[in-house]
Amino acid sequence: MTGPQKDDYINIHDHGASPQKGVFTLENIMVHEDKYPEEKEGIGYSCGAHPWYLEEESIEAQIGKVRQYSSLPGVIALGEAGFDRLRGAENSLQEKAFRAHVKISEEVKKPLFIHCVKGWDELLRCNKEMNPSMPWIIHGFRGKPGLAEQLLEKGFFLSPWVEWAMGPNSVETLKSIPVNRLFLETDGFDISIEQVYRAVAEHLGLEVQILKEHLLENFYSCFRNLHTP
Numbered sequence: 001m002t003g004p005q006k007d008d009y010i011n012i013h014d015h016g017a018s019p020q021k022g023v024f025t026l027e028n029i030m031v032h033e034d035k036y037p038e039e040k041e042g043i044g045y046s047c048g049a050h051p052w053y054l055e056e057e058s059i060e061a062q063i064g065k066v067r068q069y070s071s072l073p074g075v076i077a078l079g080e081a082g083f084d085r086l087r088g089a090e091n092s093l094q095e096k097a098f099r100a101h102v103k104i105s106e107e108v109k110k111p112l113f114i115h116c117v118k119g120w121d122e123l124l125r126c127n128k129e130m131n132p133s134m135p136w137i138i139h140g141f142r143g144k145p146g147l148a149e150q151l152l153e154k155g156f157f158l159s160p161w162v163e164w165a166m167g168p169n170s171v172e173t174l175k176s177i178p179v180n181r182l183f184l185e186t187d188g189f190d191i192s193i194e195q196v197y198r199a200v201a202e203h204l205g206l207e208v209q210i211l212k213e214h215l216l217e218n219f220y221s222c223f224r225n226l227h228t229p
Contacts, residue, residue, distance in 0.1 A: 015188035046077035054089035083119025159183035
């Protein structure tokens with residue numbers, strides 16, 4: 001699997017992506033979907049059982065599919081997995097699935113993408129108890145600086161929710177996140193990753209090229225099985 005090249009934009013989390021020149025995209029596959037991580041230029045995959053779609057009768061099959069896909073070279077990360085207190089399966093099932101993802105992530109030495117809505121206490125407890133060696137990346141983050149600080153202290157990377165990241169309400173939090181712990185995404189929204197980079201670069205007072213260089217470094221510090229260009 002070839003990762004992003006120098007000067008590529010990196011879209012760390014997307015759905016329904018197509019190859020695009022100058023962009024490396026991490027396409028998310030949710031295992032309840034009938035999708036397979038086909039080899040495509042400039043696209044890697046994450047694979048997980050999303051907490052919205054967990055069911056007691058099928059959880060073992062879902063986790064089995066995550067494990068199966070996790071060994072493929074094009075699947076460079078696990079997840080998204082996590083906790084959602086507003087939607088999805090009951091709490092105990094979400095935690096069971098999440099812990100299974102963590103174990104697979106550690107076994108195959110690939111990072112874990114996390115979906116978390118009002119489940120931060122559970123997430124931080126699992127982080128403390130399981131003490132992962134692989135990076136955990138919060139996708140769709142839109143919390144306040146205090147929450148960002150808590151997560152950063154535990155070693156998380158943060159990828160802000162696309163619409164929030166581009167608006168003025170995100171500026172205080174974005175400025176509180178060290179640029180070496182940041183990723184950017186489109187999450188299936190009808191917007192280009194270049195637009196997201198431009199908006200966030202403006203919020204941070206950085207040139208887009210400098211932001212691209214930082215996020216490339218972040219990528220290869222997380223995805224250790226891939227070689228730096």
